[in-house]
Structure formats: structure tokens, C-alpha cells
Amino acid sequence: MKRILTGGLAALAVFALPASADTAAESAETWTPTTFELDNGMQVVVIPDHRAPVVTHMVWYKVGAVDEAPGKSGIAHLFEHVMFQQTDTLAPGEFDSIVSRNGGQSNAFTSWDYTAYFERVAKEQLGTMMELEADRMVNLVIDDDPEGAFISERDVVKEERRQRIDNNPGVILQEQVLSELWKDHPYEITVIGNMDEVAALTPEDGLNFYHEYYSPENAILVVAGDVSEDEVRTLAEATYGQIIPTGTAHGQRKWRDVPLLTEDKLIVHSDPKVRQPVWSRYYNGVSQIRTPHEAYALEVGLEVLGGGMTSRLYQSLVEQQQLAISAASYAWSDLHDPGPAVISASPAPDVSMDDLETAVMAEVDKALAEGFTEEEVVRARNKLAATAIYARDSQSTMANVFGSTLAIGGTIEDVLSYPDDVRAITPEEAIAAVRTVFGPDRHFIEAQLLPAEGEN
Amino acid sequence: MKRLTITAGLLAATSLSACAYFNPPPVESATVVEVVEEPAPLEVRVHSGDFAEIQQFTTPGGASVWLVSEPSIPILSLNMAWKGGEASDPEGLEGLTDAVTYHMNEGAGDLDSLGFQTRMEDLNMSFGCSASNDWTSCSASMLTDNAEDAMALIATAFEDPRFDEGPFERFRREQQVGLKTRETSAGFLAWQAASQALYPDHPYARTTSEESIAALTPDLAKEQMRKLMVKDRLLVTAVGAVTPEELAPMIDEVMAGLPETSTLPETPDIVLPELEPAEPIVVDLPQPQSLVQFTGPGLKRDDEDFFPAFVLNYTYGGGGFESRLMKTLRIEKGLTYGIYTSLSSGEHLQTWGGGGQTKNESAGEFIQGIKDEMEDFVENGVTEEELADAKAYLTGSYPLGFDSNAKIASQMMGVRQDELGIDYFDLRNDKVRAVTLEDVNRVAKEYLNPEDYLFVAVGQPEGIAAEEFETEAEE
Numbered sequence: 001m002k003r004i005l006t007g008g009l010a011a012l013a014v015f016a017l018p019a020s021a022d023t024a025a026e027s028a029e030t031w032t033p034t035t036f037e038l039d040n041g042m043q044v045v046v047i048p049d050h051r052a053p054v055v056t057h058m059v060w061y062k063v064g065a066v067d068e069a070p071g072k073s074g075i076a077h078l079f080e081h082v083m084f085q086q087t088d089t090l091a092p093g094e095f096d097s098i099v100s101r102n103g104g105q106s107n108a109f110t111s112w113d114y115t116a117y118f119e120r121v122a123k124e125q126l127g128t129m130m131e132l133e134a135d136r137m138v139n140l141v142i143d144d145d146p147e148g149a150f151i152s153e154r155d156v157v158k159e160e161r162r163q164r165i166d167n168n169p170g171v172i173l174q175e176q177v178l179s180e181l182w183k184d185h186p187y188e189i190t191v192i193g194n195m196d197e198v199a200a201l202t203p204e205d206g207l208n209f210y211h212e213y214y215s216p217e218n219a220i221l222v223v224a225g226d227v228s229e230d231e232v233r234t235l236a237e238a239t240y241g242q243i244i245p246t247g248t249a250h251g252q253r254k255w256r257d258v259p260l261l262t263e264d265k266l267i268v269h270s271d272p273k274v275r276q277p278v279w280s281r282y283y284n285g286v287s288q289i290r291t292p293h294e295a296y297a298l299e300v301g302l303e304v305l306g307g308g309m310t311s312r313l314y315q316s317l318v319e320q321q322q323l324a325i326s327a328a329s330y331a332w333s334d335l336h337d338p339g340p341a342v343i344s345a346s347p348a349p350d351v352s353m354d355d356l357e358t359a360v361m362a363e364v365d366k367a368l369a370e371g372f373t374e375e376e377v378v379r380a381r382n383k384l385a386a387t388a389i390y391a392r393d394s395q396s397t398m399a400n401v402f403g404s405t406l407a408i409g410g411t412i413e414d415v416l417s418y419p420d421d422v423r424a425i426t427p428e429e430a431i432a433a434v435r436t437v438f439g440p441d442r443h444f445i446e447a448q449l450l451p452a453e454g455e456n
Numbered sequence: 457m458k459r460l461t462i463t464a465g466l467l468a469a470t471s472l473s474a475c476a477y478f479n480p481p482p483v484e485s486a487t488v489v490e491v492v493e494e495p496a497p498l499e500v501r502v503h504s505g506d507f508a509e510i511q512q513f514t515t516p517g518g519a520s521v522w523l524v525s526e527p528s529i530p531i532l533s534l535n536m537a538w539k540g541g542e543a544s545d546p547e548g549l550e551g552l553t554d555a556v557t558y559h560m561n562e563g564a565g566d567l568d569s570l571g572f573q574t575r576m577e578d579l580n581m582s583f584g585c586s587a588s589n590d591w592t593s594c595s596a597s598m599l600t601d602n603a604e605d606a607m608a609l610i611a612t613a614f615e616d617p618r619f620d621e622g623p624f625e626r627f628r629r630e631q632q633v634g635l636k637t638r639e640t641s642a643g644f645l646a647w648q649a650a651s652q653a654l655y656p657d658h659p660y661a662r663t664t665s666e667e668s669i670a671a672l673t674p675d676l677a678k679e680q681m682r683k684l685m686v687k688d689r690l691l692v693t694a695v696g697a698v699t700p701e702e703l704a705p706m707i708d709e710v711m712a713g714l715p716e717t718s719t720l721p722e723t724p725d726i727v728l729p730e731l732e733p734a735e736p737i738v739v740d741l742p743q744p745q746s747l748v749q750f751t752g753p754g755l756k757r758d759d760e761d762f763f764p765a766f767v768l769n770y771t772y773g774g775g776g777f778e779s780r781l782m783k784t785l786r787i788e789k790g791l792t793y794g795i796y797t798s799l800s801s802g803e804h805l806q807t808w809g810g811g812g813q814t815k816n817e818s819a820g821e822f823i824q825g826i827k828d829e830m831e832d833f834v835e836n837g838v839t840e841e842e843l844a845d846a847k848a849y850l851t852g853s854y855p856l857g858f859d860s861n862a863k864i865a866s867q868m869m870g871v872r873q874d875e876l877g878i879d880y881f882d883l884r885n886d887k888v889r890a891v892t893l894e895d896v897n898r899v900a901k902e903y904l905n906p907e908d909y910l911f912v913a914v915g916q917p918e919g920i921a922a923e924e925f926e927t928e929a930e931e
Contacts, residue, residue: 049859050528051526051528051859051860052507052855052858052859052860053855054855054856054858054859084777093777093783093787096776096777096778097778097845100775100776100777100778100845100848100849101845101848101849101852102848102852103848103849103851103852103853103854103855103856104852104853105853105856120856121852121856122852122855122856125852149787151790152787152788152789152790153790154790155790155791156786156790156792156793157793158815159745159790159791159792159793159813159814159815160793162744162745162813162815163745163793163813166743166744166745167642167743167744167745167813225859272640272742273640273741273742273743274640275633275636275637275639275640276633276636276637308573308577309569309570309573310570310573310574310577315570318626319569319570319622319626322625322626322629325626325629325630325633346633348629349629349632349633379574379577379578382577382578382580383577383580386580386599389529389530389531389599390531390597392529392531393529393531393533393860393861393862394860394862395859395860
């Protein structure tokens, strides 16, 4: 559904997969993006893919929920909705109509770290899409009628919050856990915002946000598909290139270190809708952009430990002991600031949470003590590196990988070197990374999702 | 089990030339001789269309393949499908076809579940199967560097799947958990209420139960697999960095272990009942929003009104922010994050319906809003401008479905399953353009009457007098 929210809770885990992929070295020349900057400071990335006469056109703004002022949670995301409403030149709803009449599909998403808008169209329509995006970068009109479009969009976002979070016991719990993990960090509040704060956002908040952050020097244009760098340059200079920077986009992000947890905590959410309990532990993880080598080592290590059906956790807990119906480990490492490293399992019928926890942690401790075999690590590395080749099949994935990396301060080279970087991880480095995040000096938040009393 | 003997014989014969992966059992079937005859040069019919150059051929082993060669990425996307799916589960054995598809990558030949999964990882490939009411499908992605090894692994899955007790017990445990979790799944509850109201005695309305899961065995699953996956109903589509000549022997190797043919029970057609004028069905679920779904009569794929309906659906609820339901219920009223409609044109069941979620307090207003829009379509139809917009989007956006190997492989499979013809991609936009305002408004009058729609609300909806629906959760 339109105006997707990523970075929010469950969505992020899904998003994390393609974001770790990239172009592989094998035929790098065909798939390597080129980049240049417009005079007004807007960065441009072109990713050639000439298989079909189609392009994916994205504008990434270096602003997200992390940048929101206290008490204004949800403004980055609500504002993203408002960007579709009205400009000096376009009547309400006309943006969508024009894109659609041109056979295009448009959408947008907001994360803690960035906000992105995109259109997918036949390549002939690329210029029109650029005109539309450039127009709303400077000419947005925000309806301040108390009965008007800003207010009804605010209601839509409240429904979106109910649909994404409040309907889903597992996501309600995750929101609580992440808020605790990121306590006193700007990631503390989920991207869509607290319900009461969203309900109090005003058109003026929207306008302030727009003026502070929406300007070409704070944006990145990514075009993937059947175009050349020259074609993109010509079109971009004629559209985005005409925009005078506001000078207000200060580029000072509110990123900072995530303090390590100082004690173990337990958060339980019981809900009448829960039929199958879930147990998990959230530890402090790492960030790919801050410490890439550690992040790749952790990624490889967690792949061996709990990355799929062949992993240690799955084989022991699900297959051999049959105490769980699922068991996994993973990390969110693609945020700018460190996200969680998670161990998670769901019990087989009649297995208690305590017995499940004991068995899972015994397997984790065993791995930490023994280390990984060369064979396991090589397999995990190759699997991760191969995602880079498969990623090329999707124009949108490619545009997302480069856009999201650049929006948090990474480079094209960071993405291109991913397969080599992953393949360079040694078994010693992989286990060391896992030992660090799950080490005896580290604390965790334990999360239990349980049926309501009397259910089941 | 007779069929299995013939299968083994066929496989042995082709495997002699194809690869040394198998241990050929004794050749004992006369059919074998035909299979190992001199391979004639591959006859490839090239269809150069607007969106893809499709190479159509039949392999020496008899598989009908549509291939698009795409050399620019070293990967291959492969789709296989057989007509016949979950609806063929015998009564009391619901879940049998799912048991088959679950186990297709859970061990074969010398490899147990872990061995098979590890081999797939070593090859950086994926392979898995799934089923719908009417179809059983498998798909695979692989790197062309080691495609022969990947195909050889898939071949063992079709020739000698193990259906070991370990994975089978795991499948059963997962199914049992699924029985419980679906009790509070809004989507499942809505589907269940609608199917019980509209076609309670049809195979499509049947679901798994404690008893049916307990009755499943590896032997039954293996037997069902040999009925579902057979040579003469196999459809193959592929896109990737291979030529027909490279692909054909690999496909033959993959399908060598399949039986020639089988008979599956006929699935009866569903005729939707006349609905009594009734309030929506309500299924109680403790959550802040209500899921509202509505189902009415649809059209067959070959109905002369299919394209008018397809174009109308855009303006109705298929066109995102350009649809009337979205404009009214989301943009104007802020009642929902999203509402959609779609046509479902299966061989045995055709419906036209949609759904969306709204806070419980506004459920009544939401449903009334949907009905009001339907009335408006019936009474006033759509405008010339709306029709032009719908056609512009539907034709202009069509190329977006052909920009990746995986999409093209699945588009081709859709065309093959619905028997639309190899030139369908090229004719489709003309069919959309040919739709007239008269067509669309006639279809609106015939199909969008709110009294023909069954409404279901799952949640704790307010503002509707409703019929309470007994769910299994409450039993």
C-alpha cells in the first residue's frame, strides 16, 4: 500500500535483506553506477540496466524520524504523505493522476535515517517524473484548513499505525522492546510516531519540517534502468538543477552513539490474539556504516548461528531436540546507529518458555565456546555474497541499495565492495563478532509474547 | 505403486546420457526405448514480441518450454507448474498437497533434509514448491555457472524424494501451530466466513483440521506427489543466461523421474448463490481495527466482458489513489490506510471483491461508504475522463511487469496457465484500448450492485447490525 513506512519495526527486518546486497565484481562494468553532482549540491546516481525500456526514479532526502523535534514524533512520515497532496502548480491529487496517466507507479517510504520517494515508469516518461519531483521539492502547499487535507491525512496515518502496529501483538511488543533498547536515543520512538503526538501534529509543523529539510543539497537522485548518464544529466539539470538551495538544510543529523544496556530486562506482552508464544533476546548490535568489518563479521557469524535451516540453532532446537518450531539469529546493521542483534525462537507445543530459553542459550553458549568451522563460515560468506548477483535482477532493489547507503553517508564503493568484504571474513573474526555482542559483559532485553491468561 | 516402477525405468534411460548423478535401476519398461531415441535437433519457435522474445520448444523428453534468453545477468529463473492442486486433496486428508510441496526440498536420494539444504546453499541456489487450489508449482533460481549441478539436485527431488519421518513430523507440528494461529488471523477468519457463506460444500471451502493433519502419512504424500507432478501436464517457463540447446537437456533431466500422466478428481464449478438481503457477517476478534472484505460475482477470463471489467476495476478500487474507493474513503474521509478491489477469474470460481481496514468505531460508515460508491457506479457509470485515465495507466504501466527475469518468467507462466496464447503480451494493450464507455457502464450495472455482495467484518466493528459468525475459535 502506498506511502510505505520502512524502518518501522517488522518492515525493517524485511528491508534489511536487499539492503545488504549489491553489484558483484564479476561484470562490474555493466552494473556499476556512475555519480555526479548538480551545481546546487544535489547528488545524482545512475545505475544502468538495459534489459527493459523502464526506469526507476528515486529522490532520497537525508532526513528521517531521527531528526524530529521532541514531541513531534511521526512528522517525518506524516510529512511524506503530505508531499503527495498539492503544490503551487498542482491541484490536490494531481500528482498521482499525472503519474498514473503516464503509466507510472509512485510511492514513498520513511525510515529513521531517510525519506525516499519513487516512480517507476517507461523510460520516455523520466523527464516528466523529474519535473514532478522537482516541483514538490520547492512548491509544496500545505492545507491549513482545520477540516482540510493535512488533517484527513493525519487520520489516515492513525489508521496506518493501527494497521501496522496496534492490530499485531508481535509488533506491539517489538515497539516496546526497541524503545527500551534505544532509550534516550532518537530511534527510541518508532518511525510512525506515538499516537498522541501524531494526533497533535499541525500543518505548521509540516511547513517547518519542509523548510528545514527539503532542498536539493539535502537530496540524492537515483535513476536505475534503461538510461545513460548523459540522458540523466541533461534531464536533471533542466529540472532539479534549476532549484535554488534554501540554505536551511543544515545537514546536521541527530545521530549519536547508542549506549550499551546496563542491566538485563524482561518485557512480556500477553494478548488474546496470541496463539503461538515467541521468545527473543535483543542485544546491542553494530552498524555497517560505522564499523563495516565488524558488521560483516557479525552478519556471517549470525548466519552460521541462526541464519536458516542449516544453522546451528535451527538444527539443534527444531530438528534434533524438537523443542522449537523456529529458531533464528539476525542483526539490524543497516541503520546509521547500531541496531539490535537478536536471538529468537518459538516453542513447540507443550514446551515452556523457560525450557526453550535454557535450550537456546545452551546452543548459543556452545557455539561461543567452540567457535565455527571453516566450512560453515565459507558457506555463509558465499551465500551472502551471492545475494549481490541475485539483487541485480531487480531495478528497485538496486536503486534502494545505493540510495539507502548514500543517504546515511556511505559510498558507492562501500556497496560495490560488499561481496569481497564479506568473503574476507575469517572464521575467527565471525566468532569474535558474535562473542562480542552476546558476551558475558553484555546485557539484553528479553521479550516474551504470550497468550492472554486463560487462552489456549 | 505400479506407476513408480515405470518412472524408475524412464529415468534410468535418460540419465545414461544426461549425467552420472543417478544409480540407474534395471531397465524394465518398453516405453524406455522411445525415450532414448536419437535426439532430433531442437525445434525452436521464436516469438518476437513487444515485451519479450519468447523461444518456444518441446524438449526431446517431451517438456513444453517457454524461454527468454537474457545473457546480461549470470542467473536463471525457472518456473514449473502442473494443473491440479489442493482441491484434489481427498476428503479427510486436507493438507496432503501442502505436505507434498513442503517436502520437495526436504531430502532426496542420498541427501537427507540437512544434506539437501546444505547442497542448495553450496550451489547458491533456491528451489521450492507450493500449491494453490488448482495448481502445483515449483520454482528455482540458480547461477548459470553451476546450473547443471543445480538442475541435477532438482532432478533427484522429482525422481527420489525421501519424505523422511523427521521433516514430516516437523511439517505436522507446523501445521498444528498453524491451526491455532489462524484462529486469530483476520484474513483467515474473513476468508472462512465468506467461503462458508458462498460455497460451503465445495473443495475450495475445505481446510486442514487436527484430524486431517493426523491422518497424513509420508506414503500418502508420496502417492499424491506422483499424481500432481507428471510429465504430460508440466508447463515450464524460464528466463536467464541460457540458450534453448543448453536448457533442454537440463529440463529433461529434471523431469525424467516424473510419471507420464495421472488422473485427478474433477473440480466442480462454483455458482455463487443469490444472497438474501442481509447485514454483514461479523467475526469477533479483539483488535482496534475491523478488516472489511466484500465479495461479489466475477467473470471468466474468456468472458467477452472481462476486459471492460478489468478496466472498470481500475476506477472502482484497483487503481490505488486514482480509484473512487480510495479517493472517497481514504483521501476525503481519512477512514482507512488503504482499500482495494480486484477480479479473481479462476477456472471454477470467479469473484470480484475487495477489502480494507478501518478503526472499529467507523466500520459502519466504512461499509456504507463502499456501498454508496457501488450504487453510484451502477446508476451513473464512469466518465469519459475516468475511462481514458484507466486505459492510459493500464497500457502505459504494462512494461513495468517485464523488467526482471523473475517477473518475465512468472508473467509467461500466468499466460500459459490461463491459456491466453503466446502473443497475449502483444495483444493485451489493444484489448484494453478497445474497451468503450458503453462496455464499462454496462458491466458496472451488471456487477457492482451492492446487494450482490457479501460483506464480512472481522474485529469489533461498530455501527452495523450484523449476523454473528461462529468461528472455530469459539467452539
